[in-house]
Amino acid sequence: MLEKDCLFCKIIEGKIPSSKVYEDDKMLVFKDIEPKAKIHLLAIAKDHFKLLSNMDEKQAETLKYVLVKIPEIAAQNGCKNGYRLVINQGEDAGQTVFHLHIHILGGQTLPW
Numbered sequence: 001m002l003e004k005d006c007l008f009c010k011i012i013e014g015k016i017p018s019s020k021v022y023e024d025d026k027m028l029v030f031k032d033i034e035p036k037a038k039i040h041l042l043a044i045a046k047d048h049f050k051l052l053s054n055m056d057e058k059q060a061e062t063l064k065y066v067l068v069k070i071p072e073i074a075a076q077n078g079c080k081n082g083y084r085l086v087i088n089q090g091e092d093a094g095q096t097v098f099h100l101h102i103h104i105l106g107g108q109t110l111p112w
């Protein structure tokens, strides 16, 4: 299910443009508009939920599917020596878009 007022749902629907690097019926990966590393991608499920704490069983299955796909997509997009995954959860983490997303950061040595 998509949410009318969600930025990432609008990207899924094509109402807002994005630089897509991978798409199938369950997920989408696109370039972050303000990259925080040489490679910065965002992986999302095509099913809107805000937080891990809101996730139902079906969404958990889809998240597993997304996680299994990520290594191949990261490699295809230039992450040769590893990468970092980040899932911000809520205000203290600085989450700004409330459609669960996985940041894929790489292409350089990342500061901790």
Ligand code: AMP
Pocket (backbone or CB within 6 Å): 007, 016, 018, 031, 032, 033, 034, 035, 042, 087, 088, 094, 095, 096, 097, 098
């Ligand atoms: P978070 O702070 O974890 O909620 O991450 C949201 C991310 O979405 C940030 O890194 C933003 O730069 C990114 N972002 C916001 N709007 C867009 C957009 N239209 N296309 C691609 N990335 C976006």
Ligand code: ZN
Pocket (backbone or CB within 6 Å): 002, 003, 006, 007, 008, 009, 010, 047, 048, 049, 098, 099
């Ligand atoms: Zn959404």
